[in-house]
Amino acid sequence: MAIKDRMSGNEAVSYAIRQINPDVMPAFPITPSTEIPQMVSTYIANGEMDTEFIPVESEHSSMSAAIGAQAAGARSLTATSSAGLALMWEELLLAASNRMPLAMALVNRTLSGPININCDHSDGMGARDTGWIQIYAENNQEAYDNFIQAYPIAEHENVHLPIMICQDGFITSHAVENIKLLEDHVVKEFVGEYRPEEYLLNPGKPIAVGPYSVTNYAMEAKKNQEIALENSKAVILEVAKRFERISGRSYGLFEEYKTEDADYIMLLIGSAAGTAKQAVHNMRKEGKKVGVIKLRVFRPFPAKELAEALRNCKAVAIMDRCESYNGNGGPLGSEVTAGLFRHKVSIEAVNYIYGLAGRDFTVEDVYDIFEELSDAVENGKEVEQYQYVGLRK
Amino acid sequence: MRTDVHKINEQTPHQELTEGLMMFAGGTSKYFKTGEWRTNTPVFHADLCKQCLLCAPVCPDSSIPVQESKRGDFDYDHCKGCGICAAVCPFGAIEMKEGRE
Amino acid sequence: MSSGFEIRWHGRGGQGAKTAALLLADVAFQTGRYVQGFPEYGPERMGAPITAYNRISDKKIRVHSNIYTPDLVVVVDETLLHSVDVTAGLKEEGAIIINTPKSREEILPLLNGYKGGVYTVDARKISVEALGKNFPNSPMLAAAVAVGRIMERDAFIAEMRASYQHKFAKKPEVIEGNMKALEMTFDVLEEALKEDMKRSA
Numbered sequence: 001m002a003i004k005d006r007m008s009g010n011e012a013v014s015y016a017i018r019q020i021n022p023d024v025m026p027a028f029p030i031t032p033s034t035e036i037p038q039m040v041s042t043y044i045a046n047g048e049m050d051t052e053f054i055p056v057e058s059e060h061s062s063m064s065a066a067i068g069a070q071a072a073g074a075r076s077l078t079a080t081s082s083a084g085l086a087l088m089w090e091e092l093l094l095a096a097s098n099r100m101p102l103a104m105a106l107v108n109r110t111l112s113g114p115i116n117i118n119c120d121h122s123d124g125m126g127a128r129d130t131g132w133i134q135i136y137a138e139n140n141q142e143a144y145d146n147f148i149q150a151y152p153i154a155e156h157e158n159v160h161l162p163i164m165i166c167q168d169g170f171i172t173s174h175a176v177e178n179i180k181l182l183e184d185h186v187v188k189e190f191v192g193e194y195r196p197e198e199y200l201l202n203p204g205k206p207i208a209v210g211p212y213s214v215t216n217y218a219m220e221a222k223k224n225q226e227i228a229l230e231n232s233k234a235v236i237l238e239v240a241k242r243f244e245r246i247s248g249r250s251y252g253l254f255e256e257y258k259t260e261d262a263d264y265i266m267l268l269i270g271s272a273a274g275t276a277k278q279a280v281h282n283m284r285k286e287g288k289k290v291g292v293i294k295l296r297v298f299r300p301f302p303a304k305e306l307a308e309a310l311r312n313c314k315a316v317a318i319m320d321r322c323e324s325y326n327g328n329g330g331p332l333g334s335e336v337t338a339g340l341f342r343h344k345v346s347i348e349a350v351n352y353i354y355g356l357a358g359r360d361f362t363v364e365d366v367y368d369i370f371e372e373l374s375d376a377v378e379n380g381k382e383v384e385q386y387q388y389v390g391l392r393k
Numbered sequence: 394m395r396t397d398v399h400k401i402n403e404q405t406p407h408q409e410l411t412e413g414l415m416m417f418a419g420g421t422s423k424y425f426k427t428g429e430w431r432t433n434t435p436v437f438h439a440d441l442c443k444q445c446l447l448c449a450p451v452c453p454d455s456s457i458p459v460q461e462s463k464r465g466d467f468d469y470d471h472c473k474g475c476g477i478c479a480a481v482c483p484f485g486a487i488e489m490k491e492g493r494e
Numbered sequence: 495m496s497s498g499f500e501i502r503w504h505g506r507g508g509q510g511a512k513t514a515a516l517l518l519a520d521v522a523f524q525t526g527r528y529v530q531g532f533p534e535y536g537p538e539r540m541g542a543p544i545t546a547y548n549r550i551s552d553k554k555i556r557v558h559s560n561i562y563t564p565d566l567v568v569v570v571d572e573t574l575l576h577s578v579d580v581t582a583g584l585k586e587e588g589a590i591i592i593n594t595p596k597s598r599e600e601i602l603p604l605l606n607g608y609k610g611g612v613y614t615v616d617a618r619k620i621s622v623e624a625l626g627k628n629f630p631n632s633p634m635l636a637a638a639v640a641v642g643r644i645m646e647r648d649a650f651i652a653e654m655r656a657s658y659q660h661k662f663a664k665k666p667e668v669i670e671g672n673m674k675a676l677e678m679t680f681d682v683l684e685e686a687l688k689e690d691m692k693r694s695a
Contacts, residue, residue, distance in 0.1 A: 006523040099413035117535065139558070160412060171558050175532035176519040178554075198395075198415060205395075206419030213414050220407035221414050274556035281556075358535075362559040 002247070003181040009137070009172035012144035012179055013079075013105045013165070014039035018049045019187035020151065022103075023074035023194070026054035026065035028084060031117050032169040033107035036079040059084040063091035070100040071209045073199030075151065077102055081169060082109035085123045089130075095162040096131025097225060098210045101154035102162050104132075105147065108270070109169040110357040118358020119169040121269065124298075125322040125331045131225055133163040133232050134299040136269045141179050142296075143167040145249060148182070151191050152239045158231040168271040170358070186246050229300045236297055253302040255294040256309060258284060262291030264373045265310060267336060268319035269295045272354070272361045276319075279366035290370050295332070303339030310340065315348035315373040319389075321355045329386045348376055354389035365389055399424070423471070427454065431474035431493050437466050441486035448478040448487060498551035500561045501638060504580050505570035508540040510631040514570070515546035517635050517657070518644070522550045524653050525645050530555050543578055550644065566642045569593060570617075570634050575601075581608040591637045593617040593630050598686070613641055613686050620678045625671035632672050636679035640687070647680050 007015065014036050017025070027037035043049045052074075056062045062078045069076040080088065085106060095102060111122040124134060133153060137143040146165045154163040167173055182190075198207050213221060233253065240251040257277050259265055266276050273294035280290050293309060295302075310316050318337070320330025328334065333351030340349060352369060355361045369389070376383040395417040401410060411417060442464070449457040449464055456472035458465045479487040501518070505511025512533040519531030530549040536542055547561045565588040569580050572594040581590060589611030592601055598614050605612065617633035625632075632654075639650050654676055658669045 006519060006529055097413060099415075168558075170533070170535060175530055175558070176516050177530050178523065178528050198417065205417075208416035208419075208421075209413070211414055211416055214403070216403035217410065217414060220405075220410050223407045224410060224412065271558035274558050278556045360560050362562070363557060 001183065003183065004178070005181055006176050006178050007140060008035075008174055008176050009140040009143045009167045010035040010107065010174065011039065012140040013147050013167070014043070015181065016144050016147040016187070017051075017077065017105075018043045019182070019184050020148070020191050021049045021188070022051055022077050022151075024052045024054065024066070024069035024076040025078060026056050026062040026069070026076070027078050028056050028059050028062045028080070030059070030081045030084040030109075032109055032119075032173045033079045033081040033084070033105065035173070036105050036107070059087040060091065063088035063095065066102050066104075067091060067095050067098065067100055070095075070102045071098065071199065072201045073196055075102075075155075075194035077104060079105035079107070081107045082111055082117075082123045085127055086111060089127075092127055092130040092132060092162075094210060097221065099160040099225070099228070100162055101151070101160050103147070103150040103154060104162065104164045105143075106164045106166040107169045107173045108166055114357070116357040117169075119171050119271075119321070120356045120358070121166075121321040122323070122356075124164065124166050125324070127164070128299060128331060131161065131229065132299060133159075133161055133229070133236075133297075135163070135165055135236075135297055136295065137165070137167040137172065138271055138273045138294060139172050140167075140175070140177050141249075142251075143172060144179060144181070145243065145247065145251065146296075148187055148190060149236075149239045149243050149251070151194070152242070153232060153235050155194060155196075156232075156235045156239075159228050159235050161225070161228050161232060166270075171271040180247075180249075182247060190243070190246055233297075233300045233302065236300075251296060253295075253297045253305055254309070255292075255296060257292040257294065259291035259293060259309065259313070261289055263289040263314045263377070264317070264370050265291045265293055265313045265315075266317045266319060266366065266369065267293045267295065267306070267310075267332070268321075269298065269332065270321065272319065272321065275361055275363055276366050279363040279370075282363070283367065283370065288370065298332075301335055301339075303335065304343055306336060307339045307343035307345045310336075310347060311343075311345045313347060314377045315350065317369045317373055318349060318351045320351060320353050323353055323356060333386065348373065348383075349385075350376070350383055351386045352389050353387070359390060361389065426470045428456075428468075428470045428472050429493075431469075431472060432491075433474040433476060434469070434490050434493060435467055435472065435474065435476065435479055436488045436490055438486045438488060439466075441484050443484055443486075445483065447481045447483070451477050451481055453477065498549055498553070498555070499566070499642065499644075500564045501548040501550075501566045501568065501642065502561050502564040502584075503546040503548075503568045503570065504574050504578055505544055505546070506540075506574070507537075507542045507544050509570050510629070511544055511568075511570045511634075512546045514568070514631050514635045514638070515548050517631070518548050518638055519550075520657065521635075521639065521650060521653055522548070522644055525649075527552055528555045534560055543574055564588065566591070566638065568634055568638050570630055572596070572601075575604045579606070581605050584608065584610065586610050589613060589641050591615060591634070591641055593634055595619060611641065611690060613637065613683060613690075615679055615682055617679070620675050620682070624675035624678060625668065629675075632675045633679040636676040637683055640680050640683040647684075651676060651680075 066076045110120040318333045329351040375381040456468040503511040519529040534545040563583040567590040569592045617630035
C-alpha cells in the first residue's frame with residue numbers, strides 16, 4: 001500500500017535512507033544538501049535506524065571514510081553539494097576505480113564562482129568523468145524512487161560501481177510536494193542485505209584494495225571499469241522493472257513525453273523537465289507537434305538510445321544547466337550531438353544554456369525555444385547553435 | 394570466485410585481471426624479489442653482533458629474519474640495501490659494501 | 495481551483511514566510527489536493543527580503559518555476575511595500591493580504607493602483623494578544639486560508655490543532671495561544687470579506 005504524503009526532496013531522500021538503513025554514513029554539511037545528514041542523524045538519535053553516522057571535518061574525509069567503510073564490507077553512503085563534491089574529487093575517482101558500490105545523494109548546486117548557493121548542474125556535470133553512475137530526478141518522488149534503486153544497481157555483480165543520485169538544489173530539495181512512499185518492509189526487501197564477496201574485514205580471506213598499479217596494469221583496469229559502466233545500463237533497466245512491480249512507477253534511461261509524432265523535441269535533465277512537459281501539454285492543445293525527453297541516466301550515457309529517440313524529429317533543443325567553457329556548448333549538448341553524429345542522425349540540434357546558478361526557467365521560456373526551432377526548420381531562419389536562455393542583453 | 398593472483402602478470406589480458414585490481418591474497422610482496430634493485434649490500438659480521446636487535450625493527454623491507462630472539466643473516470631476496478640497519482648498529486656488526494653482492 | 499491556485503509570499507528572512515508557505519502546503523495537502531510549497535533564496539540573511547510560493551491544484555503539478563502571476567499575494571512585513579513591487583503580476587481577480595495595523599484605505603495608495611481584493615490584518619496585534627509574542631506566522635497562514643478559500647474554517651482549525659499538537663509536543667502551553675490567533679484572524683478576515691461582498695454588490 002502506497003503511503004500518500006507530502007515532503008521536500010531532502011526529506012524524501014532521508015526517508016529512503018532510513019528505510020534502507022545502510023551501515024555507515026560519513027558526512028559533512030553543505031547547502032542545500034545539509035538537511036540530509038541532519039535528518040538522518042535525527043532518525044539515528046531517535047532510534048529509528050542504526051546506521052553508524054560519522055561526522056567528519058571535510059568532504060574529502062567523508063568520501064575517504066565512505067570508501068574505507070565500503071572496502072571494509074559495510075554498505076555506505078554520503079550526501080553533498082557543489083564545492084563539497086569538488087573537494088571529494090580525488091576520492092570520487094578512487095571509489096570508482098576500487099569498484100566500491102557506495103551511494104551518494106547529490107543535491108545539485110552551482111560550483112562557485114561567482115559564489116552562489118542555487119541550483120545548476122555544474123557540480124554533477126563536473127564529476128561526469130569520474131566513473132560514477134549518475135541518475136537525475138525531476139521531483140521529490142523521483143529522488144526517493146531513484147535512491148531506493150541505487151544499491152541494487154551499484155551492488156549488482158556485473159557493475160560494482162559507485163552511484164550518484166542527483167536532484168535539483170532548492171527547486172526540489174526544499175520544495176514540499178506530494179509523494180507516494182513505500183512501506184518500510186517493501187523497501188528493505190527490495191534493497192536486500194549487502195553481502196559482498198570480498199571485503200577487508202573478512203578473517204582468513206585477506207585482500208588488498210587499491211594497490212599501486214604499474215602502466216602495464218592500469219589501462220586494462222580502466223577498460224574493465226568502462227565495461228562495468230556499460231553493463232550498468234542493462235542493470236538499471238532491470239532494477240527499474242523490478243521497482244515498477246513494487247511501486248507501479250516505471251523508469252528507463254530517459255522518459256519520453258509526447259515524442260511519438262513530435263517534430264520538435266526538448267531534451268533536458270532534472271526539475272525543468274516538469275516545466276517543459278507542462279508547456280508541451282499546453283502547446284499540444286494548439287496542435288503543435290512538440291515533445292520532451294527527460295534524461296534520467298547521464299552516466300552511463302545512452303548515446304545510441306537518444307539518437308534513435310531523436311531520429312524522426314526535425315529539431316532538438318538540447319538544454320544544459322551547466323556551462324563547460326569549451327566555446328562550443330554545454331556537456332549535454334556536446335555528448336548528444338556526438339551521439340547523433342556517430343549514429344548518423346542528421347537533425348537541427350541547438351544547444352541552450354539555461355538556469356545557471358538558480359536562474360528561473362519558465363513555461364514561457366519553453367514556448368520561445370520551440371518557436372525558435374520551428375522558425376529555423378520551417379522558415380530557414382539562422383539560429384545561434386549555442387546560446388543562453390534569459391540572458392540580459 | 395577468487396582469482397589466483399599468482400597467475401596474473403604484465404601480459405594478462407584485461408578480462409582476466411581482478412576487479413579494481415584487488416589482490417585476493419595476503420603477504421604477496423614476498424613473491425617480488427626486490428633485492429634485485431640493490432646497489433649497496435649490507436654484510437653481517439656475526440662475531441661483532443651482541444644481538445641487541447636494534448636493526449631488525451628499522452628494516453623497511455623486513456629483511457632481517459629474527460628467530461628465538463636472535464637475528465640471522467640478511468634476506469638478500471628482498472633487502473634493497475638502504476643502510477638503515479648499518480646506521481643504527483652500535484657495534485659495527487653491519488658493514489655496507491658497494492654493489493649487489 | 496482545478497486549473498491551479500498560486501500564492502506568492504513576501505517576507506523578511508527570519509519572519510517565517512517560508513515556514514508559513516510550507517505549513518500552507520501541509521494544510522492544503524490534507525484536502526487531498528496536489529501542493530507545492532517552496533522558498534526562493536536570495537542572500538541568506540536575517541531581514542533580507544525573501545519570497546516563498548505555493549501552488550495548489552486538483553491535478554498533478556509539474557511546473558518547477560517561480561510564480562509570476564499569482565492569485566494571491568501575502569505580505570508578512572509591510573515595510574516591504576516600499577522596496578518590493580508586491581502586486582507585480584498579481585491577477586486582477588485575485589487578492590493581496592498585508593500584515594499591518596493600517597486600514598485597507600490607508601494601504602491602497604501603496605499598491606500601484608491594484609484593483610483586486612485588498613485585505614489587511616494586524617498579525618502583530620493578534621499574535622501579541624493571543625500568544626504574548628509577535629509571531630505573525632499563524633495569523634498570516636489563517637488569513638491566506640480564509641481569503642484564498644483554501645479550506646473551510648472548521649476543517650482548517652481542526653487540522654491546525656492536530657498539527658500544533660505534533661509540532662509543539664514539548665511545549666503544549668503554546669498550542670491554545672496559536673489556536674486563538676487563528677480564530678481571531680478568521681474573525682477579522684470573514685468580516686472584511688463580507689464588506690468586500692457589499693462593496694462589489
